[in-house]
Amino acid sequence: MGPSASLRLIRTAPESAPATPRVLGVDEFARRKGHVYATVLVDIENRRVVDLLPDRTVETVSAWLAAHPGVQVICRDRSGTYAEAGRLGAPGAIHIADRHRLWHNLAEDEEKTVIQHRALLPEPAPVVDDEPLAVVALPPAISSPRTTGRLADRVREQHATVHTLLDGGIALRTIAQQLGLARNTVRRRLARATEHDERLVGQWTGRASILDSYKPHIDQRFSQGLSNARRLFEEIQQRGYPGKQQIARKYVHQLRDAFPRQDPPRRKPSVRDVTRWITRHPDRLSAHDAQRMKEILARVPALAATAEHVRSLAELMNHRRGRHLKQWISAVQNDQVPALTSLATGLLPDLDAVVAGLSLRNSSGAVEGHNNKIKMLKRQMFGRAGFDLLRLRVLHSA
Missing domain, CATH: 1.10.4000 (Flagellar transcriptional activator fold)
Structure with missing residues (x-):
């Protein structure tokens, strides 16, 4: 039997009508990314795909819901399309907005705030007066013959x-x-x-060295924190030092032995570092990262307010206290953090669904898993058949 005959048999195979799920998950997936999208329907309780719809319009989704009465809960994202389709096709169903996607959106908006203040993330450089700093007092083993x-x-x-x-x-x-x-x-x-x-x-x-007249400059720069022998050699070379680098390097090594540095220079925190520190649970942060985050929040009040709101929402999610979401939105709006204010204001039109998502145990996690499986099947079928065959493969694989 050839490939075409096999495809004809699959298309003509009878379909068994699945039972209408009590808790339905709804989400979109790309048939052609950026151009054509379809809808996947999943039974959240059994974690099985119920059906695939060829588009994501209100008419198509609401018609399916009307033809399959009995859906009591709809798990979805905060898309207005699926919200309207649920109200038309299953007016008595409870809508649950995906809390995991809400957390993802919160992290994105928090990162925008961190980017706005990225210039303040590194530790401020020490203030250097116009007067030269005191020269390092070398022990006799270095300063004497x-x-x-x-x-x-x-x-x-x-x-x-x-x-x-x-x-x-x-x-x-x-x-x-x-x-x-x-x-x-x-x-x-x-x-x-x-x-x-x-x-x-x-x-x-104890003979005089050609480096003697340049040692005060090296001592001063070393006391300011510069201990790189090559950079110090380049500086004194610009000031007329005629000797070789090895002589300067040897003297710098003597300074390092006499004044060992306990703490190596710390890497500047990146935007990703600070975003990760704020969104991670405090108990899962190392002592070093927790201390650095504390220093940054003390320098940047806007990030301190952002971190406080992120942790407050995390508490609502972890303890299922969705009833306190209005207070959280009001607190964000009062602090006027631009990125978080935009997110908080966007929750108001779909507030009941978001509150349900933060209060009930159902979520769209199973839908996301099937979305990944659909992507795999699409790659296997690339250029072979259309939506009708994809739908049958997804239903039979489920």
């Missing part, structure tokens, strides 16, 4: 060896040959020194 290390230890060892050989009656020339040093070095720097004190080591290790 170094008296430890391989070079200092080698000088002390050579000093002791030279004086031991001199006490044994060995000439300076012979000592210089044995140690591999210049004769003048042995005579002037080692033989004439009576003891290996710090001044002897300082003659070798």
Whole structure:
């Protein structure tokens, strides 16, 4: 049997009339996204597709409801089309607006408010006076000539060896040959020194550096929070530093060792971060995120008011207190947060359905699941057949 014959058999297969559901879910799905839309009807209690309608007009949906009396509850979005169709086709039915979509719309409007204040999300930069900041006070290990290390230890060892050989009656020339040093070095720097004190080591290790005149600038910038060695090198290079980057890098590393930073620099919070922090339950936030959100809300009063309204609506949804929705709408309108005010005002024409959605247990969750299945079947059938075959496949797969 060929594909065309199989399709003819499916089209001519008898349909069993489903029982009229008591709780009906209504939603649209795209036959051709942005151009043609149809309607899916789902029995919420049994979670099964009842029928597919070829469009989403008031006439089509109301006619189906009139032909199938017995629907007591209609779960839908806040679309005016399905609201009007329900009033005409099933005038006694209770309408329940989808609370999950309401929460999604609330998050979108909250994100708009966060975007409006995105410039205030990062922590304000510290105020720097015109007067230069105090230079970092370095410990003696950094600011003084170094008296430890391989070079200092080698000088002390050579000093002791030279004086031991001199006490044994060995000439300076012979000592210089044995140690591999210049004769003048042995005579002037080692033989004439009576003891290996710090001044002897300082003659070798405490020489002036070409970085010395630029260290105050590095210290000042380091005290302001800049610890990147390359950036500090570029700054002093612009001020005439003729040396290599390695010398500056070594000095910056000494500053890091002397003044370790306990807290690494924090990443600037993004719009998505703040939106997520506000919409998430406070108990599910980490201590770090909760602290950052607290700081942001203290700086931005508009976001603080938005967060308060978001949490209030979340409490209404979680505890099914839809009867308090009017008070929530009034509070939002009084605070005059533009994005949330628009959402709150848009709830008034369909207030009874929204209150029912926040009070009753029924929802449109099952409809959303079948919408995803319809999308899968559409991809499988792409270019193969029209709406009549799609309807049969959805009904039989259900």
